[in-house]
Amino acid sequence: MIYSSKDNEKIKEIKRLHKPKYRNIHGKFIVETEHLVEEASKAGLIDYLVIEEGSYINVDKPKLIVTKEVMKYLSKLESPSKFLAVCNKKKPKEDLGTKVLIADAIQDPGNLGTIIRSALALNYDSVVISEDSVDVYNEKVIRATQGAFFHINIVDMVITEEICEMKEDGYKLLGTKVDSGTDVKFVDKPDKFAIIVGNEGRGVKKELLDICDKHIFIPTDPDSESLNVGVAASILMYELNG
Amino acid sequence: MIYSSKDNEKIKEIKRLHKPKYRNIHGKFIVETEHLVEEASKAGLIDYLVIEEGSYINVDKPKLIVTKEVMKYLSKLESPSKFLAVCNKKKPKEDLGTKVLIADAIQDPGNLGTIIRSALALNYDSVVISEDSVDVYNEKVIRATQGAFFHINIVDMVITEEICEMKEDGYKLLGTKVDSGTDVKFVDKPDKFAIIVGNEGRGVKKELLDICDKHIFIPTDPDSESLNVGVAASILMYELNG
Numbered sequence: 068m069i070y071s072s073k074d075n076e077k078i079k080e081i082k083r084l085h086k087p088k089y090r091n092i093h094g095k096f097i098v099e100t101e102h103l104v105e106e107a108s109k110a111g112l113i114d115y116l117v118i119e120e121g122s123y124i125n126v127d128k129p130k131l132i133v134t135k136e137v138m139k140y141l142s143k144l145e146s147p148s149k150f151l152a153v154c155n156k157k158k159p160k161e162d163l164g165t166k167v168l169i170a171d172a173i174q175d176p177g178n179l180g181t182i183i184r185s186a187l188a189l190n191y192d193s194v195v196i197s198e199d200s201v202d203v204y205n206e207k208v209i210r211a212t213q214g215a216f217f218h219i220n221i222v223d224m225v226i227t228e229e230i231c232e233m234k235e236d237g238y239k240l241l242g243t244k245v246d247s248g249t250d251v252k253f254v255d256k257p258d259k260f261a262i263i264v265g266n267e268g269r270g271v272k273k274e275l276l277d278i279c280d281k282h283i284f285i286p287t288d289p290d291s292e293s294l295n296v297g298v299a300a301s302i303l304m305y306e307l308n309g
Numbered sequence: 310m311i312y313s314s315k316d317n318e319k320i321k322e323i324k325r326l327h328k329p330k331y332r333n334i335h336g337k338f339i340v341e342t343e344h345l346v347e348e349a350s351k352a353g354l355i356d357y358l359v360i361e362e363g364s365y366i367n368v369d370k371p372k373l374i375v376t377k378e379v380m381k382y383l384s385k386l387e388s389p390s391k392f393l394a395v396c397n398k399k400k401p402k403e404d405l406g407t408k409v410l411i412a413d414a415i416q417d418p419g420n421l422g423t424i425i426r427s428a429l430a431l432n433y434d435s436v437v438i439s440e441d442s443v444d445v446y447n448e449k450v451i452r453a454t455q456g457a458f459f460h461i462n463i464v465d466m467v468i469t470e471e472i473c474e475m476k477e478d479g480y481k482l483l484g485t486k487v488d489s490g491t492d493v494k495f496v497d498k499p500d501k502f503a504i505i506v507g508n509e510g511r512g513v514k515k516e517l518l519d520i521c522d523k524h525i526f527i528p529t530d531p532d533s534e535s536l537n538v539g540v541a542a543s544i545l546m547y548e549l550n551g
Contacts, residue, residue: 177419181537188529188536213534285547287430292455294430294543295423301540302547305527 069120070133073140077131081117081141081153087202094156096204097141100148103214110217112154117141122149143206156204159222164192167238167261168304169230171271172199173296178267179203180211181297187215189304195230195261196223227274233261240279242271243303245293248282251306262307264300311362312375315382319373323359323383323395329444336398338446339383342390345456352459354396359383364391385448398446401464406434409480409503410546411472413513414441415538420509421445422453423539429457431546437472437503438465469516475503482521484513485545487535490524493548504549506542 070078083089084097095114098107101124107113108126115129119138139147168186173179179201186194196203203209203223209216234240239257242248243264263279265271276282285302287294294302312320325331326339337356340349343366349355350368357371361380381389410428415421421443428436438445445451445465451458476482481499484490485506505521507513518524527544529536536544 181540184534185536185540187533190530213537215533218533288432291429291457291460292426294427295455295539297537298423298427298540298543301536302544305544305547 068132070131070137073137078133078137078141084153085143085206087205090156090202090204096154096156096209097151097206098154098209099142099144099151099206100210101150103209104150104152106214106217107152107154110157112157112217113152114155115153117151117153119149124150126152128152157217157221160193160220163195163220163222163233163238163261165259166191166304166307167193167195167233168300169195169197169261169263170200170300171197171263171275172266173264174201174267176201176205176207177211178295178297180208180213180216182264182300183208183212183219183221184215185297185301185304187212187219189301189308191219191304193220193222195225195233196221197230198224198226227272230261230263230275231278234278234280239281240275241281241283241303241307242276242279243299244276244282244284245270246284246289248284250286251283251303254281254283254307256307260307262300262303264296264303267296310374312373312379315379320375320379320383326395327385327448329447332398332444332446338396338398338451339393339448340396340451341384341386341393341448342452343392345451346392346394348456348459349394349396352399354399354459355394356397357395359393359395361391366392368394370394399459399463402435402462405437405462405464405475405480405503407501408433408546408549409435409437409475410542411437411439411503411505412442412542413439413505413517414508415506416443416509418443418447418449419453420537420539422450422455422458424506424542425450425454425461425463426457427539427543427546429454429461431543431550433461433546435462435464437467437475438463439472440466440468469514472503472505472517473520476520476522481523482517483523483525483545483549484518484521485541486518486524486526487512488526488531490526492528493525493545496523496525496549498549502549504542504545506538506545509538
């Protein structure tokens with residue numbers, strides 16, 4: 068059977084997964100492009116595939132064949148890929164490891180994606196994402212991670228209280244401020260720590276800064292505006308690596 | 310007079326400035342949003358303003374009033390701003406200073422913008438951009454710099470030969486490779502240097518790597534894909550700051 072109508076219930080169900088609400092209800096999300104579908108497959112997350120008629124992909128999962136038009140309807144890309152996978156959300160590991168990045172209320176998908184990509188490249192163990200951040204299953208976030216999304220532990224929808232509990236679990240919390248605290252160059256690397264970076268406009272929220280063990284910053288030219296948050300998070304992770 | 314037609318020659322002339330070719334011919338470019346128009350004004354670059362009827366901005370330059378519809382036609386933003394400025398291109402300074410970032414064939418406007426923003430924040434003197442990079446006057450580049458575009462020396466459309474000449478001028482050229490050369494942590498900071506970062510897909514081009522004094526890299530997890538080039542450039546600039 069080839070799905071050729073946008074009004075088909077199954078097609079509408081997939082389309083709705085572009086909205087965070089339905090991703091939460093169903094515990095599923097969408098990835099697009101051959102590269103990301105393959106990464107999702109390696110990570111064992113694929114529930115089923117959606118494939119444009121006449122195309123082939125070497126992934127052993129149920130396949131739903133659709134017309135080019137239906138694929139265009141389902142895709143968020145300007146030039147739709149021929150493959151799309153409906154995936155089950157990742158299960159976070161309980162053990163966060165020793166090096167953690169906490170993203171507090173990051174709004175831009177590209178920024179959150181960059182942070183996840185850098186965290187993996189710089190050997191961090193987990194990325195913890197506050198509930199008021201952009202949804203990590205947003206396709207722009209996943210695309211910006213360049214596949215890193217599938218290879219690092221991600222704990223999302225975390226509330227402030229849970230971050231407070233990390234402190235009880237022995238994590239040193241290092242909260243970023245734009246221009247005060249300790250220059251990150253002079254911070255001794257704790258055995259187990261979490262760097263907190265904050266919202267693009269207002270930085271890390273006060274409740275979180277209040278419970279931090281240390282406030283850290285990257286010295287920048289006082290006349291210029293600040294660094295992009297994805298860049299700042301990456302420099303902090305790099306500096307605290309060794 | 311209020312311009313109300315998209316077919317007006319003057320309006321078409323402005324619209325064409327969204328294309329690199331016409332920006333080159335006329336030596337002009339467009340900035341949008343009140344914030345960037347103000348930054349362009351401070352930098353003394355504005356030729357004239359385009360303003361939606363009924364709006365006001367405190368910038369002493371010739372003003373061309375247009376209808377909301379014409380503004381929408383001229384704007385590249387999803388929600389068009391009420392202000393747009395037609396600016397004269399920046400004049401590069403001949404003296405590049407002692408700390409330079411060279412962007413070789415960067416294709417993504419967001420990446421080039423991030424590099425320029427970080428260069429200013431991290432006190433670099435100039436950003437040199439190869440002729441095969443995305444046009445630095447592209448509105449997405451300028452937006453991603455968050456105003457930094459107006460406050461740092463930018464030399465664009467530079468050919469490989471000119472970068473070679475920098476070596477004769479006493480610059481140490483530090484070319485980035487993804488995984489070989491010297492770990493940037495162990496590079497002695499030269500008195501006068503230029504970091505070269507390269508294209509998102511293929512890195513710094515061979516002709517440039519061949520003339521470098523040193524190849525440098527940021528150690529990353531071998532299993533993961535590389536860092537985003539905007540992030541990598543920022544970490545290198547940060548680390549070589551001392």
